[in-house]
Amino acid sequence: MSTQRSDAARIRRKYYWGKYRKNDLVTAFLFLLPAFAVFFVFKYYPLLDSLRISFTSWNFFSAPKPVGLQNYVKLLNSKTFWKILGNTFYYTFWSTLLSLLLGLLLALCLFRKTGRRGNALKTLFFIPNITTASAVAILWLWLFNSANGLSEIIFGAFGKTSPAWLLDKNLAIWTVISLGVWRAMGYVMTIYLSGLSQIDGTVYEAARIDGASEAQQALYITLPLLRPTTLFLLTTNLISAMQVFDVVQVMTEGGPSNATNVMNLYIYQEAFIRERAGSAAALSITLFLLLLVLTVIQRRLTGEEARSNA
Amino acid sequence: MHKSSSIRRSVGDRAVGIIRTLFLIIMGVIVVVPFLWMLLTSLMPDSKSLLVRPFRLPWPPAFQNYAEVFRSQPFGTYFFNSIVTSISATVLSVMTVVLAGYAFVFLEFPFKRFLFLLVLGVLMMPSTVAIVSLYVTMSNFHWLDTYWALIIPFAADAYGVYLIRQNFTSIPRDFVESAKIDGAGHLRILFQILFHLAKPSIIAYTIMAFKWRWNDYFWVLMMTSSREMRTLPVGLVMMRNEDGGTQWQLIMAATAVVLLPMILFYLFMQRGFNDQYMVGGVKG
Incomplete structure (x- = not known):
């Protein structure tokens, strides 16, 4: 009896470590190692290192000089920084709003079209979303080229001259926004379509019996039921639009006179053109904190939504 | 009705x-x-x-x-670089992500919750948050202007871990338990059972990862300096900058060379593309 129990204990000790199976522990370690090695080396360490660099004055070559909060103070006192932050919010606000609006309208128009034509249209509208942003930016330069691009042809047909889209302070950012919306709306449509497909169809039957028109159904039934989807799209679009880079760098490089400059491009310019590593790091950390706030708000909102639906 | x-x-x-x-x-x-x-x-x-x-x-x-684009500019090299880096990073990332997802769902180990929180933490970091430090790191590794810089940082991905873990949780544990009783090891369970059961989500993630790498411009721009290392998006922008915008017929042919492969890939793989949104779900 007692030998049996000690045998069991011995076997347990051989295969278990506390409550964990030894085999599981070794496997878990090996399975997690590659992913976490990447996360630590290329995500966590650089984040902390950037924080450290943001407290120094450094040009990548000479020894970094500790300057405390000076980089951050300079930022907050710099007109350019506030202008660029403003541009970033402007771009983010309008591109998010328009992509959501157009994407929603597309989804509402195509939701009940399940035939061949409907599917073809859904495919078509999604294509811009998979395109390479920088390449489309080149295409946009040629579309909006005021000397001999499509813009010149269209305006010329009406006997007018095309505006110089990218040289005009007010039009330039809208040219960039138009590209952002063009690429994002198909994604929004797809997510809305999947949201719509989860709505119980009998709701509409009831509404129709009550004599509600299609427009009324959309306004009073569909939209409220799509709230969680809208929240999700709103926050993910905001977060990704805040980080726009490719399109602006290729189309305007931030010009004319910073009218289209955005945070990520400014960080890039500070770091690799003006070689101010400290200031660039401080900017990155600022952007990170901004996005963190947005992400926390997102978790809050979508979390509450999930709870209230449960 | x-x-x-x-x-x-x-x-x-x-x-x-x-x-x-x-x-x-x-x-x-x-x-x-x-x-x-x-x-x-x-x-x-x-x-x-x-x-x-x-x-x-x-x-x-x-x-x-189109022939002229490949003759006058090294678009053949760009194409090759795009293919090599996108495929390597995608294959590595799918492997590491599936392994990590398996560990999080089917294995018991200490600090599991904390480690998963670390994965979620990575999700919150914008891709450019640490470019200054990353550039220095790559330079210290002597990885600037090499394939390593374009592949290894993308050999794992927090979103992928999150997605695959989510999907593995929905697989009945009985499948795994009975396989264990039959004496199957973890790798065998993973490759013979889970790969089949979670196929749609693994394919969806593969497509997503490939698309990210193929379309990437910022990282490649930062990490490469020689023509031989550029990928299609960066090569195209450089071509246009060197030309200054005169030979638009060639620039547009080059643009088509960059855009069309992904569009064709999408048209062939539509199911998988659409699945990525179903799998990810609205919960984010």
């Missing part, structure tokens, strides 16, 4: 129908025209024909522009 009740459609509903069709036509034009303009321009014989007004269709089409 919709049919029978729509026999007596009100005037308002009919108006909505007309507006809907109009809207779809306008949006269709907006989506198609840029591509059409790209293809038409890419078939123009020379830069002078771009100036002819009224606009004339390129006839006969100058398909030689």
